[in-house]
Amino acid sequence: MNSLTLNRVIDTAFKYVGFLCTLSALGILAIFIINIASEGLSRIDWQFITSLPSRKAEKAGILTAWTGTAWILGLTATISIPLGISAGIYLEEYGKKNRLASIIGVNIANLAGVPSIIYGLLGLEIFGRLFNLGGSLLAGSFTLALLILPIIIVATREALKAVPKTLREASFGLGATKWQTTWHQVLPAGAGGILTGIILALSRVVGETAPLIVIGALAYVPFVPSSPMDEFTVMPMQIFNWISRPQHEFLVNGAAAIIILLLITFIMNGIAIYLRNKWQKKINW
Amino acid sequence: MKIIEAIDVNAYYGDNHALTNINIEIKENTVTALIGPSGCGKSTFLRMLNRMNDYIEGFRNEGTLLIEGKDIYKKKVKLEDLRQHVGMVFQKPNPFPKSIYENVAYGLRIRGVKNEKEVEERVEKSLKKAVLWGEVKDSLDKSAYSLSGGQQQRLCIARTLAVKPSIILMDEPASALDPLSTAKIEELIAELREQYTIVIVTHNMHQASRVSDRTAFFYLGNLIEYGKTSDIFTNPKIKQTENYISGRFG
Numbered sequence A: 001m002n003s004l005t006l007n008r009v010i011d012t013a014f015k016y017v018g019f020l021c022t023l024s025a026l027g028i029l030a031i032f033i034i035n036i037a038s039e040g041l042s043r044i045d046w047q048f049i050t051s052l053p054s055r056k057a058e059k060a061g062i063l064t065a066w067t068g069t070a071w072i073l074g075l076t077a078t079i080s081i082p083l084g085i086s087a088g089i090y091l092e093e094y095g096k097k098n099r100l101a102s103i104i105g106v107n108i109a110n111l112a113g114v115p116s117i118i119y120g121l122l123g124l125e126i127f128g129r130l131f132n133l134g135g136s137l138l139a140g141s142f143t144l145a146l147l148i149l150p151i152i153i154v155a156t157r158e159a160l161k162a163v164p165k166t167l168r169e170a171s172f173g174l175g176a177t178k179w180q181t182t183w184h185q186v187l188p189a190g191a192g193g194i195l196t197g198i199i200l201a202l203s204r205v206v207g208e209t210a211p212l213i214v215i216g217a218l219a220y221v222p223f224v225p226s227s228p229m230d231e232f233t234v235m236p237m238q239i240f241n242w243i244s245r246p247q248h249e250f251l252v253n254g255a256a257a258i259i260i261l262l263l264i265t266f267i268m269n270g271i272a273i274y275l276r277n278k279w280q281k282k283i284n285w
Numbered sequence B: 001m002k003i004i005e006a007i008d009v010n011a012y013y014g015d016n017h018a019l020t021n022i023n024i025e026i027k028e029n030t031v032t033a034l035i036g037p038s039g040c041g042k043s044t045f046l047r048m049l050n051r052m053n054d055y056i057e058g059f060r061n062e063g064t065l066l067i068e069g070k071d072i073y074k075k076k077v078k079l080e081d082l083r084q085h086v087g088m089v090f091q092k093p094n095p096f097p098k099s100i101y102e103n104v105a106y107g108l109r110i111r112g113v114k115n116e117k118e119v120e121e122r123v124e125k126s127l128k129k130a131v132l133w134g135e136v137k138d139s140l141d142k143s144a145y146s147l148s149g150g151q152q153q154r155l156c157i158a159r160t161l162a163v164k165p166s167i168i169l170m171d172e173p174a175s176a177l178d179p180l181s182t183a184k185i186e187e188l189i190a191e192l193r194e195q196y197t198i199v200i201v202t203h204n205m206h207q208a209s210r211v212s213d214r215t216a217f218f219y220l221g222n223l224i225e226y227g228k229t230s231d232i233f234t235n236p237k238i239k240q241t242e243n244y245i246s247g248r249f250g
Helices: A003-043 A046-050 A063-094 A099-111 A116-130 A137-161 A165-173 A178-207 A210-215 A235-243 A248-282 B042-048 B079-085 B100-109 B116-129 B149-162 B179-192 B205-211 B229-234 B239-245
Strands: B002-013 B016-027 B031-035 B059-067 B086-089 B167-171 B197-201 B214-219 B222-228
Touching (some): A116 A137, A116 A210, A165 B086, B002 B042, B002 B197, B016 B059, B016 B197, B031 B042, B079 B086, B116 B149, B179 B197, B205 B229, B214 B239, B222 B239, B229 B239
Parallel strands (some): B031 B214
Antiparallel strands (some): B002 B016, B002 B059, B214 B222
16 A cells, blocks of 8 residues: 555544544533433423522422522622733733743633632632621622633733734824723724633633532522622532432422523523624724 | 934844934925835834834834934823824724724824814815825725725825824835825825925835935945935945945845
């Protein structure tokens, strides 16, 4: 067999191996989704969404869980977005590009990879105990804000880095200050990338459980939180609580809640993709 | 009257000595062409005139650079005022990703011009001066990117004119354009010289001889020869200038 035929064989072989790999990955995902859907889909109704948790599976609902998740999402976004974008702008546009800056940059990128439970321990110590916030929504949001801050900073930096230098030069050349240039030209041009990063970070918040367990979020909360100082539960914790029970009815509840959680993250990712495409179309260099 | 004066100007990028003891005087309402092979320092010198090199890591300079008698590298100089005074047109057309109208209005808005009627008048006047008004007056709301390359470059010139500079720096403004658009830019330069002092960097020898009153030849960071364009091109005093202009290197 000469090398040309051999290469062709390798080529064809890889095509099928690659196809099989893709298929098995998708297959596992499909089995998972079908399994969950067959268990839980029939359980989802208005009552399920609007009911408090209960010892009786058929009466129990996810009202406290999704309102808790909504609170956490809102508070975390309010804390982390301004901080993250500002830090990203500073590092990319204002800060000097020296050794210290590159050390900081590498460390921020590394922070994005730290296991989330470590953030939970940090949050417990600082927000829970030192600031005396206990197991409140505020303590949880601060902790999750810390967790996604590196992601937002990195996304902002990457988005701003992609804005052509000629755009900044054009603005400076007309006598604009650095802030005017950043605000009127660079930020709008990078907004698509920044928004995408933010939404992906927030969809991580929706699914995050470990740090919230550490700071003391409760698995059973019989009321809807009404202020940032209230105790709370979130969707993944409610799911974990139900699934760890022996009765099959609670398992069904868990499956139904998983479907809703998946729906939330799919929608958020969808919005991220939509925004990215929209911005790309609006600005073509 | 001289409007730009460089006295023993040196420039460095890190360890690279980019300009060596440049002395030059540029008169008001003239077109001065800076020519020379790539890396000769002509663009560095041009970008020093509105301190655009400030953003390059490791750039530093020595000597005195006077514009209308004022040292522009003094600490108290406000960059915003300097650049309003010394406008710049870049090598590649770089309009903002906004409408044609907003591109021209931007320089006014950042300087706090609130009166929309005044903005409108200045936009129209600037577009007329840049000989673009006729082509865009019905599509001012359209994206600047819908224009052709040559139109975009004239839009960039209009944008610069709108903030009323007295000096316009042009960094190879036609190098990315087709011959017809280039001709239009050159016509425009000829018209603008009545009111503005223009300094233009160009690779194109013919362009330099067509548009400029005076020409400065840079080589390896030195100003080799500076004089009337007609003299430089027909009767250069220095051998290097002659070799470059006749195309023996470049």
